[in-house]
Each structure stands twice: as structure tokens, then as C-alpha cells.
Amino acid sequence: MLFRRSVWFCRAVILLGLIGLTLGGCKNKQESQASRAPKKILRYGNAAEPQFIDPQLMTGGPEHTLAFALFEGLVMPSQNPKEISPGVAEKWDISPDGLVYTFHLRHDAKWSDGTPVTAQDFLRSYQRILTPAVAADYVYLFYVVRGAEDYFSGRIKDFSETGFKAPDEHTLVLTLSRPAPFLLNVLARPPWYPLPIHVLEKFHDLDRRDTTWTRPENLVTNGAFVMRQWIQHQKIVAEKSPNYWDRENVKLDEIDFLPIEQSDTEEHMFRTGQLDITYEVPADKVATYQRELPKNIEIAPWCGVYFYRLNTARKPLNDVRVRRALSLAINRDRIVKNITLAGESPALSYVPPDTNGYVPDYKIHEDIAEAKRLLAEAGFPDGKGFPHLQLLYNTSKRHGPIAEAIQEMWRRNLGIDITLTNEEWKVYLDDQKQINFDMERAGWIADYFDPNCFVEVFRTGSGNNFTNWGSPEYDRLLASSLDAKTTAERYVVYQKMEKILLTEMPIIPIFFYTEARLVSNRVLTFKIAPMDDFPWKDVDVVPTP
DSSP states (O other), rough: OOHHHHHHHHHHHHHHHHHHHHHHHHHHHHHHHHSSSBBOOOEEEEEESSOOTTTTTOOOOOOOOOHHHHHHOSSEEETTTOOEEOOOOOEEEETTTTTTEEEEEOOOOOOOOOOOHHHHHHHHHHHHHHGGGOOOOGGGGGGGGGTHHHHHHOOOGHHHHGSSEEETEEEEEEEEESTTTTTHHHTOOOGOOOOOOOHHHTTTTSSSSSSSSSSSSOOOOOOOOEEEEETTEEEEEEEEOOTTTTTGGGOOEEEEOOOOOOOHHHHHHHHTSSSSSOOOOOOOHHHHHHHHHHHGGGEEEEEEEEEEEEEEEEETHHHHHHHHHHHTOOOOHHHIIIIIIIEEEEEEESSSBBBBTBBBOOOOOOOOHHHHHHHHHHTTTGGOOOOOOEEEEOOTTTHHHHHHHHHHHHHHOOOOOOOEEOHHHHHHHHHHTTOOOOOEHHHHHEESSSSSHHGGGSSSSOTTTTTSSHHHHHHHHHHTTTOOOSSSHHHHHHHHHHHHHHHOSSSSEEEEEEEEEEEEETTTEEEOTTSSSSOGGGGGEEOOO
């Protein structure tokens, strides 16, 4: 019996081994075929090397583009700018008085290392951005939550006394100090994204501005894509995350983000098949593409304003008469008709028209005679005695010609000479952060589709108010705006704020953006979004052979 059992056992082992080899061979063959299958790879022009990957520290467009791919908040942008899509929160409840938002988190939401995403991750991330040492520019977005500003300023020491609560791992509650009808749209922006707290703790980055945790070898994210490679000044490769809760609906296998600062270089790479979507189009090529390759160029309104910041702490820009003279001496029509050439409109206000139904009342205009009068009144008749000033802008083909045209307008109309200074993106952002400039090229693209996003920037001490300007009346109106009973009443308050801003002129609006991009025939689903936040997981392309 022992021998027969042994023979049977040996035969069984051999048979199972043969079956295993057959199945293993099939599996290996399937995996080999899968690895050889054409991949869906998108090559995207992303304008510049990112300054930060940390969502709480990033301020520029190239950085936000990466955040939308790598991270996910409670809610996320949708293809319709007036709507939002569920993110880590699969649903939410809003109290009748509009003050309490309860978010119910997905149980299958995970970080790219497989760790669950919890309400505590959100809670501790919000505590971090409200830590002064982190010095986050967007910290003011959190002040709508009860106690947030007091915690940031030190008037509240215990974070548990604020309106941020996490009753359990999958429930997050935000209690506001006043109703904020735009809150869900705000929550879709990077500063509100969760951070992998377990990774930040490992690198001791919870209470400092260090970015050790965002180095490629350390980075853990929770979005539809995960960073696979970062070759400085060449490309960032993001691949579909295997742990993303909605991975089955993510269409792309990979996105290559290419930091190309010059639009001419982008256009050449597009023509030679090295890019599928460009960040912009050279102004002198727009008409050619519209005429010869209309299916490959897309132009659409972009909810943003191109303007110049003025450092109001430096003489003579501390004099409102000088600031107004500089604005009145600019012919904005000439700039959009002769230089930008992509359907932009002159910015006669600061907030773009029809931002969620808001239409500015107060308008600025060109008036050379009044500009000369104001400059003479400030002590510089015909520009005599006007000190040496510099206008700073970042590297890009379009900024130089615009700056040169305005430089010439100021020379011809006011008799003053301004020096133009061009800086690489990271250096430019550092100088902006330190307000280390006289005048600076700037742009503001809506973080959420509401005029509050624009007017809130110039609150005194705001993290993005790089002008050294502030107005107690402006601040008072901003605070009162959330007490308005209706949207129409709230917009009336914004009209008053915009008039103050454009009268005191710490900024000079130039034009309202359009976005022009070259899009390859390979791209199946992509459209220009008003806030440049088309969901990456919805983009599709023809597979790469």
C-alpha cells in the first residue's frame, strides 16, 4: 500500500507540474503579449520646469497641471467648469444653513504605495498648511472654515478647536464661519488635496517648507497617475496608478510632461511628432494654423487676466498718481491686435467678464493727456527726473514683445525709460515671492469659477498679493461679501472692491486670456478648459505603435 500510494503521489505531482507549466506558460505568454501591446502615451508641453510638486506650496500653472494628474482631492474638476466631480469623497451632505459640509470618503481610495487614504490624512494636511512655518501662499483659501485664520495667526493653539473634524476614518466635516457658495469649487484645487502624512512624518516635513518627501524616489501620491521618472529640465513621466480607485476608467497609460519654455520650440516639436499638445502657440503662427491646419489648433476663452504687478513700497510706485499714469498710457487694443493675435480682449477691468455671471461695471481706459497730467503732478513733468525702474518677466516668447511694446508706449507717451529683465521660471517665482522687483509680469487664472477667486487675491497680507498694497475698506468689503443673502448682492460688493483696486492701481490689467494650443490628430478626447483643468483621466489618444 505504501508503494502504491507513493506511485500515485508521484504521478499526481508530475501531472500537477505539467498543468502548472502549461498554465504558467499561458500566463507568461499573456503577460508578454500585454507588455508588447501598444501603449497610450500622451506627450504634453508643460511650459517650464516645476518649482514644487508639493500641492500646498505650488503657485504656477505648470505645477498645477502636474497636481491634477498626481493627486486627488475630496472633489475634482470636471469637463464643465460650473460643475465638480467626486474625488476621494464619493458623496457629501450640506447643512440647510450652508455652514456644515460632511464628506463621505471612499473605502477603496489608496495612496500609490497601497496605504489607505483616510480622513486623518485630510485633517492633518489642513493643519499643516495652516502652520506659519510652511508659508503656503494659498493659506487664505482655508479661512472660510471656522477658526482657521485664528489658528494660523496663533490666536487658537489647539487645532481641535477649529471647524476641521474627522469623526472616523471615512468621514470629514468642515464647519464654516460664513456660507461660501463656491466652496466645492475651491476644494477641487491643489492646496486642498491630501498629503501622504505617513511619508511626510518619515522625512520630518510636517511643519516645515522642505520638500524631501516630493523627491521622485520618495513621492507617494493618490491621483490617477503616479510619477515614474523625473529627468530635470527634460521630462516628468507619469504612468497610470495601479492603486487608483477608478483605474479602470483611466484611458492613458502614460503622460510625458515636457518643460518647454519657448513656444517656437514647442511648435517645432509638434510638427516633427514629438509633442501631442502644446502649452501655447507662437503668435505669428496662429493665423497659419487656422488657415492651413484648422483641425490642429484650438483657441478658447481662458478664465484669467494678464497684468503687471507694481511694488507699491518702492518709490515712485508708492504714489498712486504714478501708478495710474502708467496704466493710462497703455494702448491695450494695439497689444491684442498686433502682438498676442489669439483672440484676446483688452482688460478694461480686472475680473474677466462673465465669470460665473459677474460682469464688471468699473472700466479703465487709455488717456494719454490724463497720464501726462498725473505724472507731472507727481513731480515728473514729461518724465524728467523719473528714476530707473525695471520690469521683470519670465522666459517665454510672448512676454518679451508685450513688454517691449509697453516699454515703447511709456517712452513715447510719458518720456520715461524702463529696463526689461527676463528670468527663468524658478528664479522669477522666487523674486515674485520676495517681492524683489519694481514691476512684474503676472497672470491670474481662476482657481475656481467665481469672481471671489479674483478679488480675494488682493486682501491685505494675502499669500498671492505680491504688491505690498492693502486697503482696510477693501478688506472690510471682502469680509462682508459672504454675509450677502444672494449671489447678486455678493456681486454688488465685488463691484465696489474692483473699483477700489482699479482706482488705487497696485496692478495694471493688460488683456484677458484666450488659450491657444496645437493638438495632434492622435488625441481623441481633450478640450481646452476655462481654468486649464481638463481631467487627465478623461483624456484618450491613439495607442503608440
